[in-house]
Amino acid sequence: MNAIKIITVWLLLPVTIQAQQPDSTITRVxxxxxxxxxGYQSRQLIDEQKSALVYQSKEYQAKIFFNKERKQxxxxxxxxxxxxxxxxxxxxxxxxxxVDYDIDGNVxxxxxxxxxxxxAGKFKITYLxxxxxxxxAWKAGGTIQDQLxxxxxxxxxxxxxxxxxxxxxxxxxxxxxxxxxxxxxPVAAVNTRLPWHNTATDPVESEMSTFFKxxxxxxxxxxxxxxxxxxxxxxxxxSRWNIGGDYELTWIRVPYYQPMKSFVNRISVFTSYNF
Amino acid sequence: MKxxxxxxxxxxxxxxxxxxKTILNPEYENNAVDNFECLxxxxxxNYGQFLVRNINWDSLYTVYRAQINEQSGTDELxxxxxxxxxxxxxxxxxxxxxxxxxPRIESGRSDTMKIQTDFSIEQIKEHYLxxxxxxxxxxxxxxxxxNIGYIQMDVFGDPLSFIQTAFDDIxxxxxxxxxxxxxxxxxxxxxxxLAKFIAGRxxxxxxxxxxxxxxxGPGHDDFESPVSWYVNPEGSLQYTKxxxxxxxxxTASAGETFTWAMNENANVTQVGDTTLxxxxxxxxxxxxxxxxxxxxxxxxxxSAGVNLEGTGIAPDYFARSTKDETIAGIDRGLDKAxxxxxx
Numbered sequence: 001m002n003a004i005k006i007i008t009v010w011l012l013l014p015v016t017i018q019a020q021q022p023d024s025t026i027t028r029v030x031x032x033x034x035x036x037x038x039g040y041q042s043r044q045l046i047d048e049q050k051s052a053l054v055y056q057s058k059e060y061q062a063k064i065f066f067n068k069e070r071k072q073x074x075x076x077x078x079x080x081x082x083x084x085x086x087x088x089x090x091x092x093x094x095x096x097x098x099v100d101y102d103i104d105g106n107v108x109x110x111x112x113x114x115x116x117x118x119x120a121g122k123f124k125i126t127y128l129x130x131x132x133x134x135x136x137a138w139k140a141g142g143t144i145q146d147q148l149x150x151x152x153x154x155x156x157x158x159x160x161x162x163x164x165x166x167x168x169x170x171x172x173x174x175x176x177x178x179x180x181x182x183x184x185x186p187v188a189a190v191n192t193r194l195p196w197h198n199t200a201t202d203p204v205e206s207e208m209s210t211f212f213k214x215x216x217x218x219x220x221x222x223x224x225x226x227x228x229x230x231x232x233x234x235x236x237x238x239s240r241w242n243i244g245g246d247y248e249l250t251w252i253r254v255p256y257y258q259p260m261k262s263f264v265n266r267i268s269v270f271t272s273y274n275f
Numbered sequence: 276m277k278x279x280x281x282x283x284x285x286x287x288x289x290x291x292x293x294x295x296k297t298i299l300n301p302e303y304e305n306n307a308v309d310n311f312e313c314l315x316x317x318x319x320x321n322y323g324q325f326l327v328r329n330i331n332w333d334s335l336y337t338v339y340r341a342q343i344n345e346q347s348g349t350d351e352l353x354x355x356x357x358x359x360x361x362x363x364x365x366x367x368x369x370x371x372x373x374x375x376x377x378p379r380i381e382s383g384r385s386d387t388m389k390i391q392t393d394f395s396i397e398q399i400k401e402h403y404l405x406x407x408x409x410x411x412x413x414x415x416x417x418x419x420x421x422n423i424g425y426i427q428m429d430v431f432g433d434p435l436s437f438i439q440t441a442f443d444d445i446x447x448x449x450x451x452x453x454x455x456x457x458x459x460x461x462x463x464x465x466x467x468x469l470a471k472f473i474a475g476r477x478x479x480x481x482x483x484x485x486x487x488x489x490x491x492g493p494g495h496d497d498f499e500s501p502v503s504w505y506v507n508p509e510g511s512l513q514y515t516k517x518x519x520x521x522x523x524x525x526t527a528s529a530g531e532t533f534t535w536a537m538n539e540n541a542n543v544t545q546v547g548d549t550t551l552x553x554x555x556x557x558x559x560x561x562x563x564x565x566x567x568x569x570x571x572x573x574x575x576x577x578s579a580g581v582n583l584e585g586t587g588i589a590p591d592y593f594a595r596s597t598k599d600e601t602i603a604g605i606d607r608g609l610d611k612a613x614x615x616x617x618x
Contacts, residue, residue: 044295044298045299046301048302050558050559050560051561052301052309052561052562053301053561053563054301088561088565089295090305091564094373094374094565095374095375096371096373096567097371097372097375097379099379099389101389101390102390103392103598103601111375114373114565155561195489195491196489196490196492197321197490197491197499197556197572197573198321198572199489199556199557199572201467201468201556202468202502203467203468203502203503203505204468206435251298261298261299261300262299263298263299
């Protein structure tokens with residue numbers, strides 16, 4: 001409930017501020033936008049390199065972004081993190097049982113529930129050029145993205161630094177409403193997964209360093225397929241403030257060494273400040 | 276707008292459609308046959324010791340696959356798994372069912388060797404140590420009579436930075452002793468890198484102690500290039516006076532790679548009983564029914580190129596207490612170690 005209250009207050013903040021602004025300022029146009037969003041996402045994932053089970057997550061997500069618009073181009077950067085629970089979808093309530101024996105052979109059976117968490121994040125820098133400016137404004141360009149999926153149990157562990165082909169389309173509906181869609185497809189990436197044997201040990205290097213050293217490889221479309229679709233709605237509350245919401249779908253398929261597949265549905269709300 | 280509408284329809288299909296089946300497309304269903312197939316395949320693709328142990332995995336498939344069908348229940352599957360994995364005779368191979376009433380299925384000696392009767396830290400505290408400190412959950416050190424130091428560890432599980440500080444502290448306190456007993460009879464394993472570092476605190480020169488190579492392909496002889504592990508002087512102070520390394524049947528995994536490393540140090544003598552014989556790193560995997568199982572992925576060898584999986588490292592001096600002796604506070608291994616240090 002506290003989270004809902006905080007989000008509500010935060011969303012209403014621009015509206016409150018707008019009410020205090022003189023009418024003349026709403027017509028001014030600002031080209032830079034700094035924003036903050038909160039969301040919820042659910043991930044479904046299977047990583048046959050470690051498990052035959054379909055995993056699901058419930059993640060809360062936070063995002064900051066900065067957009068800079070020029071006459072013929074659009075520059076977008078964003079950083080988002082999510083954190084949540086991660087569990088086998090059809091095997092909830094699993095327990096691990098341990099049996100201990102003392103010197104006289106007395107047995108103690110203990111059980112612990114199987115639980116896990118997940119941390120994920122994306123950092124993106126996108127540059128888009130205008131290709132059509134009719135009723136729909138089309139832009140195309142590229143994105144450099146680093147994406148991390150870090151489950152506590154290492155099922156689906158992936159870091160992907162990719163170059164994505166990006167297409168963006170937007171439309172202004174009336175004066176203050178804008179809808180947009182963005183589609184990204186990686187064309188090349190340096191992906192880091194656990195090696196075939198799923199371990200990362202080395203005489204000298206740390207596990208993290210070994211993971212990146214032994215598990216990284218350059219891949220193109222045959223070894224890494226992914227798609228990100230973002231649908232966005234933004235409402236200009238005032239010349240300075242916007243609020244809105246977006247939906248994002250991310251699909252990933254890594255066919256090596258054993259296939260890892262994942263899709264994420266995310267909904268979020270945001271507010272942004274124009275300057 | 277047409278594009279946006281199409282995109283929204285697409286998103287709706289993804290959201291509402293059968294995402295799991297169409298997009299994730301799991302290879303196995305949760306039935307006895309698929310659970311068996313998945314388990315068999317996980318070992319086939321990843322187990323590192325088929326050749327060392329001379330296991331004909333295809334032939335075992337034929338034998339055990341015939342014993343189940345899609346209608347087989349949990350009891351039958353459990354029994355088939357039990358029969359199948361016992362053929363490894365590998366203490367790093369086990370299956371952990373995640374439902375009550377089905378105990379862990381062991382493959383190696385651990386199945387019949389569950390109770391440690393040759394070691395009791397409480398008896399050592401009461402009958403041997405004249406002073407001691409529990410430095411952390413996993414490290415105890417102290418003094419034995421005759422100016423002999425004592426260190427006991429049960430797992431190599433702490434962060435390296437903690438171990439570095441711990442061994443600076445402990446070795447500074449024990450540096451004036453005439454010798455030292457390092458007791459790892461209850462050490463169940465942990466991080467090989469920690470094992471290497473700790474062995475380096477007792478090392479005067481760089482020496483090769485192990486090579487490891489791990490599976491990297493579907494063939495039973497598909498391995499990465501071997502990695503060489505060297506023990507070399509570590510930290511600000513190395514303890515190079517005589518050290519008795521106390522091992523036993525419960526000394527396992529990283530405890531054994533530690534034993535290999537320590538045995539390369541000229542000042543170290545291994546006393547006690549042969550170690551368990553389970554060296555390799557393991558990967559933990561899950562079956563369609565949610566059960567866990569472990570797969571040793573490596574082929575680990577000592578400096579002479581010998582693989583001791585299933586055999587263990589024999590001590591220089593054998594000494595082991597019976598259960599009655601342990602209960603009575605008599606520790607044959609520790610007695611032997613002290614006797615050797617006093618010579």
